[in-house]
Amino acid sequence: xxxxxxxxxxxxxxxxxxxxxxxxxxxxxxxxxxxxxxxxxxxxxxxxxxxxxxxxxxxxxxxxxxxxxxxxxxxxxxxxxxxxxxxxxxxxxxxxxxxxxxxxxxxxxxxxxxxxxxxxx
Amino acid sequence: xxxxxxxxxxxxxxxxxxxxxxxxxxxxxxxxxxxxxxxxxxxxxxxxxxxxxxxxxxxxxxxxxxxxxxxxxxxxxxxxxxxxxxxxxxxxxxxxxxxxxxxxxxxxxxxxxxxxxxxxxxxxxxxxxxxxxxxxxxxxxxxxxxxxxxxxxxxxxxxxxxxxxxxxxxxxxxxxxxxxxxxxxxxxxxxxxxxxxxxxxxxxxxxxxxxxxxxxxxxxxxxxxxxxxxxxxxxxxxxxxxxxxxxxxxxxxxxxxxxxxxxxxxxxxxxxxxxxxxxxxxxxxxxxxxxxxxxxxxxxxxxxxxxxxxxxxxxxxxxxxxxxxxxxxxxxxxxxxxxxxxxxxxxxxxxxxxxxxxxxxxxxxxxxxxxxxxxxxxxxxxxxxxxxxxxxxxxxxxxxxxxxxxxxxxx
Numbered sequence: 001x002x003x004x005x006x007x008x009x010x011x012x013x014x015x016x017x018x019x020x021x022x023x024x025x026x027x028x029x030x031x032x033x034x035x036x037x038x039x040x041x042x043x044x045x046x047x048x049x050x051x052x053x054x055x056x057x058x059x060x061x062x063x064x065x066x067x068x069x070x071x072x073x074x075x076x077x078x079x080x081x082x083x084x085x086x087x088x089x090x091x092x093x094x095x096x097x098x099x100x101x102x103x104x105x106x107x108x109x110x111x112x113x114x115x116x117x118x119x120x121x
Numbered sequence: 122x123x124x125x126x127x128x129x130x131x132x133x134x135x136x137x138x139x140x141x142x143x144x145x146x147x148x149x150x151x152x153x154x155x156x157x158x159x160x161x162x163x164x165x166x167x168x169x170x171x172x173x174x175x176x177x178x179x180x181x182x183x184x185x186x187x188x189x190x191x192x193x194x195x196x197x198x199x200x201x202x203x204x205x206x207x208x209x210x211x212x213x214x215x216x217x218x219x220x221x222x223x224x225x226x227x228x229x230x231x232x233x234x235x236x237x238x239x240x241x242x243x244x245x246x247x248x249x250x251x252x253x254x255x256x257x258x259x260x261x262x263x264x265x266x267x268x269x270x271x272x273x274x275x276x277x278x279x280x281x282x283x284x285x286x287x288x289x290x291x292x293x294x295x296x297x298x299x300x301x302x303x304x305x306x307x308x309x310x311x312x313x314x315x316x317x318x319x320x321x322x323x324x325x326x327x328x329x330x331x332x333x334x335x336x337x338x339x340x341x342x343x344x345x346x347x348x349x350x351x352x353x354x355x356x357x358x359x360x361x362x363x364x365x366x367x368x369x370x371x372x373x374x375x376x377x378x379x380x381x382x383x384x385x386x387x388x389x390x391x392x393x394x395x396x397x398x399x400x401x402x403x404x405x406x407x408x409x410x411x412x413x414x415x416x417x418x419x420x421x422x423x424x425x426x427x428x429x430x431x432x433x434x435x436x437x438x439x440x441x442x443x444x445x446x447x448x449x450x451x452x453x454x455x456x457x458x459x460x461x462x463x464x465x466x467x468x469x470x471x472x473x474x475x476x477x478x479x480x481x482x483x484x485x486x487x488x489x490x491x492x493x494x495x496x497x498x499x500x501x502x503x504x505x506x507x508x509x510x511x512x513x514x515x516x517x518x519x520x521x522x523x524x525x526x527x528x529x530x531x532x
Binding site: 013 | 321
């Protein structure tokens with residue numbers, strides 16, 4: 001078992017949670033303030049994910065970009081791959097917040113959705 | 122001149138303005154008008170496309186544009202009026218606002234005014250970085266607006282000075298855009314942004330954080346060519362022989378924010394030199410009766426969640442037409458280890474929501490509230506850092522307080 005310090009990012013407090021882990025199991029030693037922190041630290045130590053936000057080119061919109069997010073957290077090692085898909089994409093105005101712009105990106109079961117509405121020019 | 126009469130007028134349609142407007146309306150103000158100089162609502166939120174907004178307040182993590190939309194929808198539902206592309210020129214102690222827009226000059230008379238002008242970024246000139254004056258030096262928020270709203274890349278090789286949150290978030294953002302982010306230079310021995318941003322924006326992408334370092338020279342004739350950085354000692358003095366030159370075409374500054382209070386100062390509202398914002402009482406009323414302050418023009422908040430919470434209190438009390446005459450007023454004095462505390466004064470016996478910032482990271486700090494040496498509140502926290510505002514509530518009975526309330530934090 002190796003010890004790892006995980007900085008919790010669920011809330012702005014940023015607890016430093018000490019965990020012990022091997023390949024498939026993980027136990028919490030100290031440093032958490034809430035239940036969410038326990039869950040986060042275990043996931044972070046074994047299978048880290050990140051919410052991904054970026055923007056996509058809008059054609060014929062009042063603004064040249066629409067902000068987007070992943071519908072679910074993306075595995076950390078897939079982030080750059082997903083970002084490259086986002087860079088290639090574009091969307092025609094109007095765009096509505098919540099609209100799926102890329103469906104099932106890289107077959108991860110995750111959609112890339114608009115977080116802003118952009119009117120047509 | 123167009124004359125307008127309202128119950129509550131709010132200056133600024135950012136998160137503070139929106140939250141206080143909705144709250145004023147829900148608490149009985151009939152006519153609420155929000156003024157903003159931009160042609161959109163939400164202030165800075167539409168360019169803050171990252172998530173993390175609303176975690177404490179709503180229990181879910183939204184992006185900036187989504188968080189803004191929630192309040193904009195709520196405001197529209199409650200028939201709050203917006204005047205965008207409207208610039209406030211001045212206001213006075215009689216609660217008259219002079220503003221201008223395409224229709225002409227506006228004269229707005231209100232029962233209450235709420236200040237929600239936000240803050241602005243410190244520039245190279247605020248921190249006096251010596252050297253040449255080439256292009257390629259941006260404040261982090263301006264770079265964020267170019268990149269996230271207007272789709273303009275600011276450069277190719279980027280160095281960031283200051284580990285404030287916007288700087289950290291921009292480090293990741295520009296990395297995603299394929300730019301070469303060389304590192305973040307921070308004069309303090311610890312990161313000044315939120316821990317989650319240091320983890321998710323720097324550590325995740327192996328972007329180096331140079332602690333105890335600062336920029337000592339800017340080099341470049343037309344465009345920035347390089348920047349000299351050096352290590353500093355405990356007193357922030359450059360250690361000789363540690364200087365090195367980093368080749369880059371852009372320097373981002375994330376070196377602090379200044380509450381925007383030019384209008385407040387002109388109206389002779391008293392300003393707290395520690396916060397840079399108006400001195401307020403427990404209801405967020407400034408030194409001019411009927412004028413309230415909220416959002417980043419009151420103090421620079423670290424999360425929109427606590428900003429909105431306080432803005433709602435300001436909105437609620439701004440909606441009350443007849444306010445209790447105060448019997449007496451006590452001052453709240455920031456003591457040991459505290460850089461500032463809000464409210465700065467209390468003029469009513471009630472439950473008071475205090476917000477404060479510590480001067481340095483402290484483990485297991487104890488908040489102590491005393492009056493004339495008599496302790497009447499103490500609370501132990503697990504830790505406190507300057508990047509995280511400390512908040513606590515306390516029932517204050519003015520009859521029990523002698524003159525001043527001193528709040529301090531013990532190690």
